[in-house]
Amino acid sequence: MPALPFALVAIVCYLAAGLWQSLSLARRVAERPGWVRGAGLIALVCHGVIVGLTILGPRGLHLGLTQSAALVGWLVVALLLAASLVKPVLNAGVCVFPLAAITVVAVIGMPSTMTESGVSPGLYFHILTSIAAFSFLAIAAVQAVLVACQHQALKRRQTGGIVQVLPPLTRMEQLLFELIWCGMLLLTVAIVSGFVFVDNLFAQHLAHKTILSLLAWLIFAGLLAGHHYLGWRGPKAVRWTLVGVGVLILAFFGTKFVLEYIFHYNA
Structure with a gap:
């Protein structure tokens, strides 16, 4: 076809x-x-x-x-x-x-x-949860950009344009953290399943992906803890979200690019 x-x-x-x-x-x-x-x-x-x-x-x-x-x-x-x-x-x-x-x-x-x-069912599960986690967090990154635009417009006292179209800022931030929670839970499952079903997550061709994924997990965990205990929101939440997703992009696609186009690794 x-x-x-x-x-x-x-x-x-x-x-x-x-x-x-x-x-x-x-x-x-x-x-x-x-x-x-x-x-x-x-x-x-x-x-x-x-x-x-x-x-x-x-x-x-x-x-x-x-x-x-x-x-x-x-x-x-x-x-x-x-x-x-x-x-x-x-x-x-x-x-x-x-x-x-x-x-x-x-x-x-x-x-x-x-x-x-030779992909096992456990490895299928790891791959699917990893992709689902990244997908939720990618949507969260776009949501964070919209929150940043809305926050800047309100800061400049611009009540027209994007501010009139989007939901209230508090609702937008609530949606942002809901997306992060969903992505974080899936990322946790993906990391745990990786340690269970992948032979060696710290093998030479997987080490960078593993380390970057763990770093992203720590960033999002820090953001959620800061939001819960310290009331982090607004620009600070946006920055942490974008940094965490940036690290995940390096983990998911940066390592694939290096392996595939620089080292010509073929699984």
Whole structure:
């Protein structure tokens, strides 16, 4: 089954949904959450077909840099659309939808040959929980950026524009910490399952990923403790969130880039 037609539909729908959501945030067009979800859902289905075609192989899973990015992008969109039915998080689509489109372009244009063979059910569980944790925390990073923009607008006493479109700042911060809690719980499960199901997490090709993942866990644990005991919020919470997600990006994609494109490691 050719992946290109599905890729084109996914890219167009992602960009259309992201553009409309950004224009509605700028109050250039009316809010159309149903339309945005519909376009996002069409893109998600096509994106899912692409993920299946590019990751599943006769010799195992192709989990190179671009395939992993496409899988993460798909899951982030799926979580965003599902959560938007009960939480006001659809505004994160301003960044999430275009980034998902980029992952589709990358996996079609630069497919990786890195293969994971002989994957056990326990390792599948570790991989899925790791990707789910990163996906929740990636949405939290976008939410943090929106909180920062809203905080700056209120600080300058600008009551129009983005402030009128977004929920109240206290609600936005509450959503941010809810996303971080979900991501943190999944990250904890992923790290524990890694120690249980992976032969040696500190092997040469896994050590950097393990250390960076543990560092990210400590950053988010510190943020949640600071929020609970010291009342951290606003810019401080935004900074800690973005630093933690930045470390996770290095853990997930930085190590894959080094292994795949510098050392040409093939699992």
